[in-house]
Amino acid sequence: xxxxxxxxxxxxxxxxxxxxxxxxxxxxxxxxxxxxxxxxxxxxxxxxxxxxxxxxxxxxxxxxxxxxxxxxxxxxxxxxxxxxxxxxxxxxxxxxxxxxxxxxxxxxxxxxxxxxxxxxxxxxxxxxxxxxxxxxxxxxxxxxxxxxxxxxxxxxxxxxxxxxxxxxxxxxxxxxxxxxxxxxxxxxxxxxxxxxxxxxxxxxxxxxxxxxxxxxxxxxxxxxxxxxxxxxxxxxxxxxxxxxxxxxxxxxxxxx
Amino acid sequence: xxxxxxxxxxxxxxxxxxxxxxxxxxxxxxxxxxxxxxxxxxxxxxxxxxxxxxxxxxxxxxxxxxxxxxxxxxxxxxxxxxxxxxxxxxxxxxxxxxxxxxxxxxxxxxxxxxxxxxxxxxxxxxxxxxxxxxxxxxxxxxxxxxxxxxxxxxxxxxxxxxxxxxxxxxxxxxxxxxxxxxxxxxxxxxxxxxxxxxxxxxxxxxxxxxxxxxxxxxxxxxxxxxxxxxxxxxxxxxxxxxxxxxxxxxxxxxxxxxxxxxxxxxxxxxxxxxxxxxxxxxxxxxxxxxxxxxxxxxxxxxxxxxxxxxxxxxxx
Numbered sequence: 001x002x003x004x005x006x007x008x009x010x011x012x013x014x015x016x017x018x019x020x021x022x023x024x025x026x027x028x029x030x031x032x033x034x035x036x037x038x039x040x041x042x043x044x045x046x047x048x049x050x051x052x053x054x055x056x057x058x059x060x061x062x063x064x065x066x067x068x069x070x071x072x073x074x075x076x077x078x079x080x081x082x083x084x085x086x087x088x089x090x091x092x093x094x095x096x097x098x099x100x101x102x103x104x105x106x107x108x109x110x111x112x113x114x115x116x117x118x119x120x121x122x123x124x125x126x127x128x129x130x131x132x133x134x135x136x137x138x139x140x141x142x143x144x145x146x147x148x149x150x151x152x153x154x155x156x157x158x159x160x161x162x163x164x165x166x167x168x169x170x171x172x173x174x175x176x177x178x179x180x181x182x183x184x185x186x187x188x189x190x191x192x193x194x195x196x197x198x199x200x201x202x203x204x205x206x207x208x209x210x211x212x213x214x215x216x217x218x219x220x221x222x223x224x225x226x227x228x229x230x231x232x233x234x235x236x237x238x239x240x241x242x243x244x245x246x247x248x249x250x251x252x253x254x255x256x
Numbered sequence: 257x258x259x260x261x262x263x264x265x266x267x268x269x270x271x272x273x274x275x276x277x278x279x280x281x282x283x284x285x286x287x288x289x290x291x292x293x294x295x296x297x298x299x300x301x302x303x304x305x306x307x308x309x310x311x312x313x314x315x316x317x318x319x320x321x322x323x324x325x326x327x328x329x330x331x332x333x334x335x336x337x338x339x340x341x342x343x344x345x346x347x348x349x350x351x352x353x354x355x356x357x358x359x360x361x362x363x364x365x366x367x368x369x370x371x372x373x374x375x376x377x378x379x380x381x382x383x384x385x386x387x388x389x390x391x392x393x394x395x396x397x398x399x400x401x402x403x404x405x406x407x408x409x410x411x412x413x414x415x416x417x418x419x420x421x422x423x424x425x426x427x428x429x430x431x432x433x434x435x436x437x438x439x440x441x442x443x444x445x446x447x448x449x450x451x452x453x454x455x456x457x458x459x460x461x462x463x464x465x466x467x468x469x470x471x472x473x474x475x476x477x478x479x480x481x482x483x484x485x486x487x488x489x490x491x492x493x494x495x496x497x498x499x500x501x502x503x504x505x506x507x508x509x510x511x512x513x514x515x516x517x518x519x520x521x522x523x524x525x526x527x528x529x530x531x532x533x534x535x536x537x538x539x540x541x542x543x544x545x546x547x548x549x550x551x552x553x554x555x556x557x558x559x560x561x562x563x564x565x566x567x568x569x570x571x572x
Binding site: 054083093103109112118 | 437
């Protein structure tokens with residue numbers, strides 16, 4: 001069997017004695033959407049930030065396409081085909097929508113010092129293609145800070161796609177979006193995974209989206225994996241129900 | 257007739273005018289042109305670091321001074337051959353920029369401002385006390401640079417060289433701003449975490465910005481020695497750094513044309529205020545604060561806004 005796209009092996013992260021993630025493992029295959037859910041403070045974002053190399057696990061290792069990336073700096077991931085978005089938007093606010101996209105392609109343009117951005121026909125076409133896909137083409141000359149929240153979220157996703165990722169890490173992409181925008185995100189992410197074969201790790205609280213698009217759902221609570229499986233399996237899992245609704249809810253459920 | 261054509265024609269006219277300037281004006285006016293060109297280079301150096309990369313170094317005058325003294329030392333000996341002293345000034349100041357950058361990587365905002373301020377003060381102390389090189393508080397004479405065996409003795413002789421070097425650096429700055437590296441500098445300014453996420457080596461890019469800023473200031477110092485016969489530590493202190501910062505802010509932080517126009521405005525106003533030396537600092541301070549509070553886009557942006565208000569009253 002070939003190497004998984006992402007292989008997280010037994011990572012443990014603690015912040016000064018507080019264990020945020022404990023002996024956690026997960027695998028993500030090419031073209032699969034893998035959701036990471038759990039109550040607030042369960043360790044989802046910590047795990048996510050370890051994979052994208054912003055945090056360093058004390059134990060365990062992280063492998064991408066069969067290569068150990070545990071000690072790479074965060075900026076080395078883009079050229080290995082890994083892109084991410086942020087829970088609280090991180091756009092280049094003072095730059096235009098187009099330049100945000102060009103910067104997404106930064107790692108791929110190594111060695112093209114001056115034939116870059118607007119000056120390269122190919123880069124321009126690629127950027128416009130992405131902006132059309134995310135519905136931002138008419139805003140291409142606007143400043144990122146001037147877009148409304150939903151479009152800013154889309155721009156961050158478009159910038160991540162400009163990396164030409166094989167692994168896409170999304171931290172709460174649906175948070176704060178309206179229903180119509182979530183539908184659009186649903187369709188777009190499904191297409192990115194199914195058609196383009198990109199593996200997606202999704203940290204998300206919007207269950208409607210998680211249940212609709214995920215192939216695998218991993219549930220974390222208190223830094224540990226408590227369940228993993230298809231959306232249907234996970235939703236019926238007693239430990240998950242307990243984590244979300246509390247002991248009483250679980251009792252109630254089994255009594256009913 | 258397109259706008260680019262008009263702009264190009266205007267630029268061409270400006271170039272011809274600049275080239276012919278020494279034929280029509282006195283040596284004093286050429287001196288002002290020379291020093292203005294030096295200020296443009298200084299402002300470009302600060303533009304790269306502060307305008308593009310969003311970093312601070314309140315040690316700009318120190319890098320400038322290092323460029324001047326390095327070139328002045330070479331001029332004393334047989335090395336004073338154009339463009340060697342200028343390049344050496346840029347090189348030494350660039351190395352110092354690297355050191356400042358390495359320290360700067362460990363701090364940000366107010367701490368960075370304070371650390372680089374301290375570095376600038378320390379360097380001024382060196383300029384004041386290393387008498388064998390700098391002449392101490394009395395300053396020192398700068399020997400002329402030679403070109404093809406001929407010594408460059410006055411402002412008019414130096415002018416074309418100063419103009420050519422400044423033009424080359426303006427062009428280089430424009431190229432940088434449109435390059436992949438220029439984009440990376442702006443990415444670091446806008447969001448360091450997002451820059452990391454798209455693959456920008458934030459530390460490396462910051463270091464490059466500090467080095468380039470130092471190189472520009474050092475080159476400006478070297479260019480200064482082409483037409484000046486004297487340098488003293490008084491003109492290499494914090495007030496000079498603030499002077500350059502005012503140029504970049506008045507012109508409009510983040511654009512090359514802003515840095516250039518700010519340098520021209522500040523240079524000319526400083527020349528006009530020469531008789532009111534004691535009020536200069538107050539006026540610069542007020543300008544800096546006024547622009548930061550009411551016209552953070554700089555003078556060009558302000559003019560554009562006023563122009564629109566004037567021509568389209570119904571729309572405002």
